[in-house]
Structures are given as C-alpha cells and as structure tokens.
Amino acid sequence: MKSQIVHPEEKTIIEVSEDTQFVVLPANYLDEKSYSLELIFNKEGVSAEIVCMYVLPQNGKLRLTTVATHIVPHTSCNTIVRGVLDTGSESYYTGKIIIKKTAQQTSSFLSDRALVIGNGTKNNSEPILEIDADDVKASHGASTGKIDKNELYYLQTRGLTEKEASDLIIAGFFNKILDTIADPAVRQLVASAVTADISVTEMVES
Structure with a gap:
C-alpha cells in the first residue's frame, strides 16, 4: 500500500483507484476553517486508510x-x-462511513483517540454510519484520556524534566500509528511535523 500526504481543504474529494494510505496533515490550527476529506470507493477490490495525527497548541x-x-x-x-x-x-471531528446498497462485502472502520494535556479543552467526536447494505462489517470507537501521572513520575525519576517526560509520552501516543506508514520518506516527514508540534506544547496539567 502506497502512502500519500493530504493537506485537506474545505472540501477535498479523492476517488480511490489503488490501495493507498492517505496521511492527513491539517495546515492551520489557529483559524476557524473547516476541513473535509472524502474518499470515494467505486472500484472493486481497493483498500485505503485515512490516518490523521494532530497536536493542538x-x-x-x-x-x-x-x-x-x-x-x-x-x-x-x-x-x-x-x-x-x-x-x-x-477539536471538532466528524467521522462518516457511508456504505451504499450496491457495496456488499465491504468493511469500514473508524477509531478516534484524543490525549488531553491541558485544562479547558473541548473534544467533540461525532461518528456517523449510514449503511444500506446488509453483508458488511463496520464499526467505530472514540476515547479521550490524560497522561498517566505514574508514568510521568517514573520518567522524571530517570532524570527527565517534566516537559521532557511529557513530550516522550506524547510521542509514544503517536509512534504506533507512525510505524504503520510504509513509505519511509512520508513517515519521516510526518514524524518531524508531529515532533515540532509537540515541542511547543506546555507542561501537563497539575
């Protein structure tokens, strides 16, 4: 499966013609714009992934x-x-899965996880499933968590500052997903972008 970086606009539509992993990198976290990416599957046998990683300042x-x-x-x-x-x-995320009546034996899954490291945040996750076929597999899951204080304390006992420990835990939150990116160049670019965003986060909440 090839990897492709996508910088979504207000309405980005891609017809999937071959097995592809689409890695979403939002362009700006300081405006009020809405971004949308739609993948259309109208070729039998193709598979795709949508991978989105973000660090909100x-x-x-x-x-x-x-x-x-x-x-x-x-x-x-x-x-x-x-x-x-x-x-x-x-964060306002809507994940939509649409399976038409003509799309039997399709599988489509959605997983949304957020890690909260500050106070006064809002995390809104809205999964929407519109399924008209009966021989399909589809599911969604969403969760929100915080940094484990015990893990943070342990890393500090190993000589890290609180910020260094926090950054390491945040990086680990993304590493499993980064490892799924097959193209080394794309993986390195995304990892660099995520690392840069992590570096400007503040200390975790007390």
Whole structure:
C-alpha cells in the first residue's frame, strides 16, 4: 500500500483507484476553517486508510470531517485519528462511513483517540454510519484520556524534566500509528511535523 500526504481543504474529494494510505496533515490550527476529506470507493477490490495525527497548541482549533463512501462491493477503509489537546484547544471531528446498497462485502472502520494535556479543552467526536447494505462489517470507537501521572513520575525519576517526560509520552501516543506508514520518506516527514508540534506544547496539567 502506497502512502500519500493530504493537506485537506474545505472540501477535498479523492476517488480511490489503488490501495493507498492517505496521511492527513491539517495546515492551520489557529483559524476557524473547516476541513473535509472524502474518499470515494467505486472500484472493486481497493483498500485505503485515512490516518490523521494532530497536536493542538494552546487555544488551537481543529474542525475536521472524514468520509468513506463505499459504492461498489469488496472495498475496505480504516480511518485512524489521533490527537493531542493543549490548554484551551478545541477539536471538532466528524467521522462518516457511508456504505451504499450496491457495496456488499465491504468493511469500514473508524477509531478516534484524543490525549488531553491541558485544562479547558473541548473534544467533540461525532461518528456517523449510514449503511444500506446488509453483508458488511463496520464499526467505530472514540476515547479521550490524560497522561498517566505514574508514568510521568517514573520518567522524571530517570532524570527527565517534566516537559521532557511529557513530550516522550506524547510521542509514544503517536509512534504506533507512525510505524504503520510504509513509505519511509512520508513517515519521516510526518514524524518531524508531529515532533515540532509537540515541542511547543506546555507542561501537563497539575
């Protein structure tokens, strides 16, 4: 499966013609724009992934919608969203799976996880499933968590500052997803962008 970076606009639509992993990198966390990425599956047998990783700075905002629209049989999509929210930041994510009646034997899954490291955040996750076929597999899951204080304390006993320990834990939150990016050049670019965003986060909440 090839990897492709996508910088979504207000309405980005891609017809999936071959097995592809689409890695979403939002462009700006300080505006009120909404971003949307829709994958359309109208070729039998193709598979795709949508992978989105974001680190919201203080008072940052993200409004993102992803849509997987399955029209023909035997297609699959896995949508993975991982985000970190610093103090005062807001995330509004809508993940939509559409499976038409003509798209039997399709599988489509959605996973959205957020890690909160500051106070006064808003994390809104809205999964939407529109399924008209009966021989399909589809599911969604969403969760929000905080940094484990015991893990943070342990890392500090190993000589790290609180900020260094926090950054290491946040990086680990993303590493499993980064490792799924097959293209080394794309993986390195995304890892560098995530690392840069992590470096400007503030200390975790007390």
